[in-house]
Amino acid sequence: MRYISGALALFLLLFAVAQYNDPDGLFWAVAYGVPALWAIGFAFAPSALRGTVPAALFTACAIIAFVGVYYFWPQANEWWRQDVWWNDEAAREGMGLMIVAASFLFLAVAIFRTRRHA
Structure with missing residues (x-):
């Protein structure tokens, strides 16, 4: 789980760096x-x-992420299709928050399992 968490951190940092030219980067x-x-x-x-x-602190961050998913949930029809999210900024933002929330979900499970076995 620690190696997967490290890889997840790397991907999330790459996503963060990729925001350099976004108006709300x-x-x-x-x-x-x-x-x-x-x-x-x-x-x-x-x-x-x-x-x-x-x-x-972790719980507060995770709750904020899930509230963000609710707030940024894509309104476009079939937002998961590439031809939709490729042209719809709101769909991409919603999917970005879904990635963040999924990351918190993975980390919550990993932390819980580590605490249980400690």
Whole structure:
């Protein structure tokens, strides 16, 4: 799980860097960067994520991500089709938040499994 978390962090950081020319790039760099930092923390120092404060911060970040999915959910019909999201910025943004939320979901499972076996 730690290796997968490290790979996830790398991908999320690449997504964050790819936002350099987006008009709201800072927002999206933070949106991808926050779960990347949590993934880095889990990959390299999982014991640092134990405790009440890290758990509360992680939970708050995950809730914000899932609220973001609700807020940015694509309104376009068949938004998952390439010809739709290729031309629809809102569909791409919604899919980006889905990636962020899925990352938090993976990390939640990984952290829970690590705590259970510790």
